[in-house]
Amino acid sequence: MNRQTMNHLPSRLVICFALALLCTTSWNTIAAPKNVILIIGDGFDDQHVTMGRNYLTGMSGTLILDGLPFRGAVQVETLSASGEPEYVADSANTATAIATGRITSVGRVGTDIADEDLPTIAERAIGAGLRVGLVTTSSITDATPASFLAHVSSRSCEGPEEILGSTYYGLPQPVCPQDAKQNNGPGSIIEQLFSSKAHILFGGGQKFLNQIMASGESIRSLAEKNGFRVITDRDELSEIQTDQAIIGLFDTENLEVKWRGSDGRRAAPTETSWLHSLSDFLGEATPPEIMECEPNPAFAATPELASMTATALRHLSASNESGFFLMVESASIDKQSHKRNPCGSLGEIAQLEEVLAVSLEFAGQHNDTLVMVTADHAQAAQILPEPSHYSDYPVPIYSPGHTARVRTREGSVMRINYATNNGFSEEHTGANVPLFANLSDPKLLKPFMKQRDLYHAMMTFLGLNSGDNELKD
Amino acid sequence: MNRQTMNHLPSRLVICFALALLCTTSWNTIAAPKNVILIIGDGFDDQHVTMGRNYLTGMSGTLILDGLPFRGAVQVETLSASGEPEYVADSANTATAIATGRITSVGRVGTDIADEDLPTIAERAIGAGLRVGLVTTSSITDATPASFLAHVSSRSCEGPEEILGSTYYGLPQPVCPQDAKQNNGPGSIIEQLFSSKAHILFGGGQKFLNQIMASGESIRSLAEKNGFRVITDRDELSEIQTDQAIIGLFDTENLEVKWRGSDGRRAAPTETSWLHSLSDFLGEATPPEIMECEPNPAFAATPELASMTATALRHLSASNESGFFLMVESASIDKQSHKRNPCGSLGEIAQLEEVLAVSLEFAGQHNDTLVMVTADHAQAAQILPEPSHYSDYPVPIYSPGHTARVRTREGSVMRINYATNNGFSEEHTGANVPLFANLSDPKLLKPFMKQRDLYHAMMTFLGLNSGDNELKD
Numbered sequence: 001m002n003r004q005t006m007n008h009l010p011s012r013l014v015i016c017f018a019l020a021l022l023c024t025t026s027w028n029t030i031a032a033p034k035n036v037i038l039i040i041g042d043g044f045d046d047q048h049v050t051m052g053r054n055y056l057t058g059m060s061g062t063l064i065l066d067g068l069p070f071r072g073a074v075q076v077e078t079l080s081a082s083g084e085p086e087y088v089a090d091s092a093n094t095a096t097a098i099a100t101g102r103i104t105s106v107g108r109v110g111t112d113i114a115d116e117d118l119p120t121i122a123e124r125a126i127g128a129g130l131r132v133g134l135v136t137t138s139s140i141t142d143a144t145p146a147s148f149l150a151h152v153s154s155r156s157c158e159g160p161e162e163i164l165g166s167t168y169y170g171l172p173q174p175v176c177p178q179d180a181k182q183n184n185g186p187g188s189i190i191e192q193l194f195s196s197k198a199h200i201l202f203g204g205g206q207k208f209l210n211q212i213m214a215s216g217e218s219i220r221s222l223a224e225k226n227g228f229r230v231i232t233d234r235d236e237l238s239e240i241q242t243d244q245a246i247i248g249l250f251d252t253e254n255l256e257v258k259w260r261g262s263d264g265r266r267a268a269p270t271e272t273s274w275l276h277s278l279s280d281f282l283g284e285a286t287p288p289e290i291m292e293c294e295p296n297p298a299f300a301a302t303p304e305l306a307s308m309t310a311t312a313l314r315h316l317s318a319s320n321e322s323g324f325f326l327m328v329e330s331a332s333i334d335k336q337s338h339k340r341n342p343c344g345s346l347g348e349i350a351q352l353e354e355v356l357a358v359s360l361e362f363a364g365q366h367n368d369t370l371v372m373v374t375a376d377h378a379q380a381a382q383i384l385p386e387p388s389h390y391s392d393y394p395v396p397i398y399s400p401g402h403t404a405r406v407r408t409r410e411g412s413v414m415r416i417n418y419a420t421n422n423g424f425s426e427e428h429t430g431a432n433v434p435l436f437a438n439l440s441d442p443k444l445l446k447p448f449m450k451q452r453d454l455y456h457a458m459m460t461f462l463g464l465n466s467g468d469n470e471l472k473d
Numbered sequence: 474m475n476r477q478t479m480n481h482l483p484s485r486l487v488i489c490f491a492l493a494l495l496c497t498t499s500w501n502t503i504a505a506p507k508n509v510i511l512i513i514g515d516g517f518d519d520q521h522v523t524m525g526r527n528y529l530t531g532m533s534g535t536l537i538l539d540g541l542p543f544r545g546a547v548q549v550e551t552l553s554a555s556g557e558p559e560y561v562a563d564s565a566n567t568a569t570a571i572a573t574g575r576i577t578s579v580g581r582v583g584t585d586i587a588d589e590d591l592p593t594i595a596e597r598a599i600g601a602g603l604r605v606g607l608v609t610t611s612s613i614t615d616a617t618p619a620s621f622l623a624h625v626s627s628r629s630c631e632g633p634e635e636i637l638g639s640t641y642y643g644l645p646q647p648v649c650p651q652d653a654k655q656n657n658g659p660g661s662i663i664e665q666l667f668s669s670k671a672h673i674l675f676g677g678g679q680k681f682l683n684q685i686m687a688s689g690e691s692i693r694s695l696a697e698k699n700g701f702r703v704i705t706d707r708d709e710l711s712e713i714q715t716d717q718a719i720i721g722l723f724d725t726e727n728l729e730v731k732w733r734g735s736d737g738r739r740a741a742p743t744e745t746s747w748l749h750s751l752s753d754f755l756g757e758a759t760p761p762e763i764m765e766c767e768p769n770p771a772f773a774a775t776p777e778l779a780s781m782t783a784t785a786l787r788h789l790s791a792s793n794e795s796g797f798f799l800m801v802e803s804a805s806i807d808k809q810s811h812k813r814n815p816c817g818s819l820g821e822i823a824q825l826e827e828v829l830a831v832s833l834e835f836a837g838q839h840n841d842t843l844v845m846v847t848a849d850h851a852q853a854a855q856i857l858p859e860p861s862h863y864s865d866y867p868v869p870i871y872s873p874g875h876t877a878r879v880r881t882r883e884g885s886v887m888r889i890n891y892a893t894n895n896g897f898s899e900e901h902t903g904a905n906v907p908l909f910a911n912l913s914d915p916k917l918l919k920p921f922m923k924q925r926d927l928y929h930a931m932m933t934f935l936g937l938n939s940g941d942n943e944l945k946d
Contacts (some may be wrong), residue, residue: 045519045904046518046519046546046851046904046905046906047851047902047903048904049546049767049904050548050560050904050905051903053548053905054558054560054679054903058558059550059551059560060550060557060558060923066546066920066921067921068920069915069920071544071545071920071921072544072851073522073539073544075523075532075533077527077532078531078532081621083882084885085527085531085532085533085881085885086885087523087527087532087858087859087861087887088530088856088857088858088859088862089886089887090862109557132878166769169866171865171866171867179628220534221903229895262615278893301705337946345810351506378519378520378855378856380855381538382851382893382902382903382904383536383560383561383851383903383904384561384893384900384902384903384904385559385560385561385900385903386560386561387561388892388894388896388900389561389563389579389900389901390896390898390900392644393642393644393896394644395896397894397895397896398894398895399892399893399894399895400873400892400894400895401873401874401892408558410558411557412558412559412560414560414903415560416560417893417902419859419872419874419890419892419893420521420855420872420890420892421862421863421870421871421872422753422855422869422870422871422873423861423868424868425863427857427858427861427862427863428856428858428862429520429521429855429856429857429885429890430520430523430524430527430855430857431518431520431521431522431523431855431856432522432523432526432858434546436920440915440920442542447539447541447542447543447544447909448535448539448540448544448934450533455746459756465847466761472735
């Protein structure tokens with residue numbers, strides 16, 4: 001033992017004592033794991049996390065998720081239809097990876113590239129007697145929630161009508177005839193969700209309730225026949241009995257978002273002067289006016305994501321000795337980034353933070369609860385200098401895409417850029433995504449994981465067999 | 474103790490035993506901290522980390538840095554000249570934050586917004602008898618290395634000529650008259666670096682050697698008068714004596730990069746057909762041809778960053794009982810991203826991985842060594858879908874910026890987009906940046922830190938006083 005080591009002897013004792021204490025006090029957490037709350041921020045990459053931090057808490061502030069004891073990075077894996085690596089995903093193949101531990105191709109829901117159904121953590125949890133809830137700000141049939149309880153070859157097969165044909169921005173969408181009931185398949189996404197043994201399904205998607213299945217029955221009657229109570233008004237959230245499985249659909253399709261830009265403004269192209277059309281080096285470029293984020297009037301009757309989550313937690317935990325798996329998605333971080341609407345995304349990030357607060361409070365009262373926050377894939381938005389770092393140059397310097405200048409709560413202007421394509425909807429991007437958790441257990445969560453590893457981590461925490469065994473529901 | 478707890482008793486013993494073992498075996502690491510190797514990837518944000526992973530190891534591969542036991546995120550903080558929060562940084566204010574624990578404004582090197590000099594970790598280390606090395610692929614006078622040993626009001630004040638006036642792309646750059654020797658200041662960046670007690674200064678910047686100072690002496694004679702041996706040939710790296718302070722300048726300005734795109738190609742605008750000029754909905758868009766990354770012929774005589782690092786480690790550790798601080802910068806991840814040259818950035822990421830391998834090998838032999846990898850700020854490049862997720866739509870969908878399609882080693886095509894501005898150089902972006910380390914000590918490194926916290930973490934590890942005391946060199 002050298003002199004330096006001897007000098008540190010007292011601190012060595014402190015460290016060993018601390019480890020022993022940790023070993024004792026954290027014991028209950030390790031001994032009786034049973035609840036998983038998985039919070040997915042759709043498109044919630046590090047640019048969006050930082051946008052949220054800057055807007056909500058300021059440049060030097062900290063989000064609730066920044067205070068969590070674990071943070072890592074997760075590699076997103078995508079296959080082409082023929083099984084080659086691809087570097088950018090969508091919400092269907094990523095949610096499938098998280099839900100099943102298997103990688104697949106863009107657009108696939110709970111199926112591999114050979115169209116085999118992949119058992120999900122939610123199905124295995126139900127099979128083992130745990131309760132399951134899915135809560136989202138999208139339609140309940142959207143790719144992320146769908147991938148936890150449904151198996152179709154394309155995310156577009158949301159209802160019994162869409163499974164045989166639909167359009168998106170005028171373009172015919174993939175169909176899933178082999179999954180249709182009339183072909184002895186398991187049916188569309190909504191049919192599979194409403195035939196599951198889930199306890200809570202909250203989101204949008206009222207438009208599917210009146211669709212008619214091959215049997216001639218409506219989706220609503222399918223739900224009721226399978227023991228669900230169907231609610232469509234947020235006021236019912238506080239009234240419902242905890243012993244019944246509940247479907248809550250609070251909008252026609254996706255839920256409205258909480259915030260919008262001043263007067264509904266989104267990011268916009270930079271205006272350039274006539275002279276600039278003659279030469280890149282001439283004329284003026286005028287960026288869009290600064291905007292504030294304001295409440296979105298259309299949100300008025302929409303339940304908060306945190307309120308749906310609190311209800312879900314009450315229902316999933318009431319008189320339940322077997323634990324639960326709850327997936328909560330803040331879906332429109334991504335959807336509003338597609339639409340170049342930073343305030344829309346920021347409102348959804350604020351909702352994610354509120355959900356995390358509710359979840360951590362629950363975990364504080366039920367210390368056998370793993371709370372994880374992650375994203376499914378990265379998205380288009382980038383924070384740019386305001387003004388450009390090249391604004392002193394005597395030529396017009398501006399983004400070739402769409403720009404928004406958002407005033408943050410601390411009063412500075414945050415410039416957000418969307419420039420991945422020239423079309424009606426921005427592209428996803430390929431960066432690894434963040435992972436946060438309320439416990440730091442190196443056996444469970446590692447600093448770098450692949451998205452499919454998250455399935456195995458959650459299954460291990462729940463004490464479920466995560467192998468390739470048959471689906472048991 | 475409930476039944477579940479009892480069932481876990483054997484595993485409890487295993488965990489406690491493992492903790493006890495950890496407590497014992499890691500003791501030397503905790504007892505005698507003395508070396509810090511800080512690796513900065515300039516612009517090495519999560520998009521670039523993922524670009525490197527996809528290219529070098531494949532979609533499902535892992536970089537060396539992915540295997541490190543600690544990973545966190547670091548918030549970048551920037552002030553305006555008047556002290557308001559800004560959301561996008563440059564390499565000067567970020568390196569200053571890391572080097573001094575204090576935040577400042579874009580372009581400032583080792584000074585706060587009141588132009589006060591801020592003591593740096595390198596200066597404090599020298600003052601405490603530790604050795605110091607700075608190694609970079611940029612000019613040694615560039616913002617990142619400069620911020621560890623110099624104090625000027627603008628990064629442009631690199632040499633005795635530039636301190637009184639220079640241009641960049643034709644635009645006059647800020648001057649620092651108050652810092653000039655003739656005004657009784659500490660001199661330009663190169664004068665301050667070469668007047669320091671650093672042991673190793675490796676990078677580019679030969680062009681400064683023949684600049685003449687106010688005293689009439691050349692920079693080369695300043696270096697030699699201050700006890701440095703000056704080398705300019707990489708072959709000398711293996712010959713030099715370890716007991717002498719060395720300046721190694723291996724190129725005129727920045728070092729050449731290791732890789733380039735096929736035939737020197739960079740990202741390029743998408744070509745559109747004549748018909749498309751009539752309407753957004755008409756015509757064809759043809760993205761640039763796929764490129765491979767190939768060796769850059771201009772790199773031939775350039776020392777590898779890992780080779781400079783290995784030499785630096787040998788010199789800093791030889792007959793040294795007091796420890797050292799070494800900063801190694803892979804500078805051109807950022808510089809090549811500005812130039813829309815993904816293969817240039819990828820070669821620099823490959824170099825960073827090699828540096829990390831060398832550093833971890835050193836740390837394996839000297840277990841009192843903290844190896845940290847971080848970025849200074851985020852950068853423009855984004856990984857986009859190949860092809861676009863909207864490529865089935867019957868309208869031309871393409872990036873409004875510059876696109877490269879890079880074939881990775883595993884054979885897939887990775888599309889990289891640069892679209893932050895229309896000018897000659899892309900913008901930095903504002904996402905928080907990753908942090909990796911070879912040890913996971915929650916007292917030292919937390920999952921979320923601010924950039925200035927890194928200074929305090931390194932100072933604590935080195936056992937140095939990180940307070941606001943006067944500079945003691």
